[in-house]
Amino acid sequence: MSTGQLTDSPAGPAVQSPAGAAATQPPRRRRSLTARRAWSFYVFAGPWVLGFLALTAFPLGYALWLSFTNSDGLSDNPRFVGLDNYKEVFTDSETLASLARTGVFTATTVPLTIVAGLFLAVLVNQPIRARGLFRTLLYLPAVVPPVGAALTFRMIFDRDSGAANGLLDVFHVNGITWLADPYARWVLIVLTLWGVGNVMIISLAGLQDIPKELHEAARVDGASPWQSFTRITLPLLSPVIFFQVITGVIASLQTLAPLLISLDPTTKGIGSIPESNSLFMIDVLDQYLLGGRYGYASAMLWVLFLIIVTVTFVVFRLSKGAVFYSVEPEHAKTKTRTIGGA
C-alpha cells in the first residue's frame, strides 16, 4: 500500500498531515488530488455562482445599462441619455427628500432595535422562573409572517375602527389619524420594533457565549452590575452588535415591504403612502411602476447600492478599535483589546 493510499484513508496515521502526505506523493498523483479537490469545490460552488451570475450580476449590469437611458421598459427604442439620470438623482428635491427620510429612518430604527433587542436579551438571560416561556413569547412576533403583522397594525391603527383609538376613546380623547402624516412615521417605527425578537435571539446567543467566570471574578473584585455589563458584557458582545449594525443598516436602507403592506390602507398602490413614509425604495418603485421611468429608477437603485457600499465601508472603519474579538480574526490589523478597557 502506498503512502498516498494511507493518506486517503480516514484511518491513516494521525500524525501525518494531508499537506505533508501530499508532499510525499509523486508529482502526477499530487496534481490529480489537487484537481479532484478543486473540482469538488467548484461542483459545490457552481450552482451558487450560476445563480449569482443570472440573478445578481446580470440584473446589476442590465440596470446599469438602463440607468444611462430614458427607457420606460416598454417602448422599443430607449434613448441614451448619458449621466442625466444620475444628475437628476442628486438634484431632484423629491428624491433627495426621500433619501434624507431614509437616512433618518435608518439612524432611528437601527439603534432602537439593537438597544431594545439587547435589553430584552439581558432580561431573559437572567435566572428567572418561566424563562423559556418569556423567551418564546418575546420571540413570537418575529415568527409571525410580516404580512400578518403589518395587516394587524393596519387594523390596530385605523382611525375610525382601530384598537389604538378605541383605547383613547375610553379616556374620552379624540381619535388620531395614525396612518396619515405626521403619525404614520411613528407607526412604521413601532412596526419595525415589532420584529425585535430576531435581534434579541442573536444577542442572547452572544450573551450565553460569555464565560460566567468573568462575571464572577468581577463580582469578587467588587464590580457593580453596571460595571460588569459595560466592561465585560458589551466588549465581548461587540462582534454580535457590529453584525447587527451592518445588517440592520443595509436592511433599513432598503425598507419596502412593511410600507407596502401596512401603510397603504387604500390598497390603491404606492402613490398613496403618506409623505413621511415615502422612503427611498418607495420612490424607486414609484418611478418604476407609476412613472414608467425605468432608466431613472435604475439610476436611483445604483446610487442606493453605492450608498450602501460606502456606509458599510465607513461602519467597518469606525468599528476598528471598538469591536473586541476574543479570537483574533485572520489578517486583522487591529490590536486585540483587553477586557475591561484597560
Add this chain to the structure above:
Amino acid sequence: MSLPVSESLDRRRFLTLSGAALGAAALSGCAASVDDGSGSGEGKGKTTLTVMCEKDDIDIKAAQKALGVNVRFLQYDAAKLNAMLASKTPPDLVRGFGATEAPYFAARKLMTDLDPYFAKSTVLKPADLDPVNDLWRFEGSKQGTGPRYGMAKDFSQDQMFWYRTDLFEAAKLDLPSETEPLSHEEWLDLGKRLVKRRLGKVKVYGMSVTALGSFSPLMSMTASAGGSLFAEDLASVDFSSPEALKALRWYLDYTKADIGPSVVNPNPDGWDWPTYQAGRMAMAGDGYWFGGAIAGDPKVAKVSRLAPAPQLGSSRISPCFGATGFWMPRDAKNKDAAWKFFEWFFGKEPAQARAASGWGIPTLTSLRSQMPQDQPYQKQAFKVQEQELAHFSVLSFTPYAQRDALDGVISKVVPGAVKSGTSAGKVADKLNEQMNDLLAKGKDVLG
C-alpha cells in the same frame, strides 16, 4: 488517445465555464420560448393560450372545454406584464382598463388592432357593441375613435351612486330623485347631513367619492362644468381653468369635510362594499356593478337604491372610469386562439352569465334584457341605469402617464394642502407642475 492530466481548475476558467453554461441555458430558454410561440399551433397538439387576469375573471376549465385549447392562467401583475411586453413574450390576452390603459399601451404600439377580427366575426358584431367599448379605441390624440384594441367585459357609469334608504330615513332626509341628477353641492350637503361622528372619529360615512381614485372623478366633474382637464394633445393638464378649479374646490371641500374616505383618511376596508354593507356608509359612489355585491345580502338589498350621477355644471355627462376587459398584445403568439376566446368570453355563455349577475352592464346591447330585475332594488336600478345610458360619453385619457401615477400626485399634494388650508388656486398650480412634469417625461420617452 489519452486526455491530458487534469490541472486544477482556476477561478478564471471556472467563471468562463459558468458564463458559457449560463449563455447556453439562456439560448436554450430562447429556443424554448420561440418554439412555444410558433410551435404551439394545431400541428403540434393543443394550443396553449396564456391569459393574464384576475382569478375570478375566467373559468379556466369551461374555457378549455369550449375552445379546445389549454388555458394557462397568469395572475395579473403590472411589473410582470411590463417585463413580458419588453421581452416580446407577452401573454396572449391581458386584462386591462379600457378607460385609462388603452391610450397608454396603444401609443406604445403594444396592442393588436382588432378591427379585422371584428369585421369577420359573426359573434361580436360592431353594431351590437355598446358605446362603452369605444374606450378601447385610440387614434393618437383622441380616445373613442380609431382602431379597436380591446373590449370591455361589463361596465358601469362610475359617478352614479347607491344609497341606503334606512340611513336617509334615520336622518329624516328625502331620497334622491331617480331621474334628475343632484348637483355636486347638493350631494355634498347630503353627505354632511348623513355623516355620524364620535370623538373625532367617523362612525358612519356620509358618502364615498373616490372609489376609483381621485383623478377620474375630477376629470368627469371638469367635463360636467364644460371644461377639460387635459389639453387637446393630451400632453398636459390644467387645473387652473375655471371649470377645473371649480371641480378641485369641490374635491377639497369634500376632503376637508371628512365625511367619507379620502386621501387624508382612506377607508381601511380598501373598498366601499364592506363599509356599506355594515351600515357605515350612507352613499357609495360606485356605479351599477355594486349591485352585484348587494345581491348577496338580502337585508342590504332591501334598503339600497341607485341614483343618477351628480353634476357639477350644466353639461350632463356620466362616464365610465374602468371599462375592464381584455386586449391582445401585438407580440401575442396565438392570436387566432385569443380571438376565439374573445368571441366566447364576450359573446357567449360567460357574457350571458355576467349580464344576469348584476356585476355590471353587458357590453353587447343585445344582452341588456338579461340584466337582473327580480328584486325591487334591481328593478329600480335597472330603470335608473337605462335612463343614465343616454348620458354616457367618452373622456379621452392621456397616453403619456398611467392613472395611478396621476392619482399618486394628488395623494401627495392634497393631504398637506388640506391640513395647511392652502387655497385651491395654489393646489392647482402644484398639481399642474407635478403632473405636467410627469406627462412631459412620458412624452419624451414616446418621442
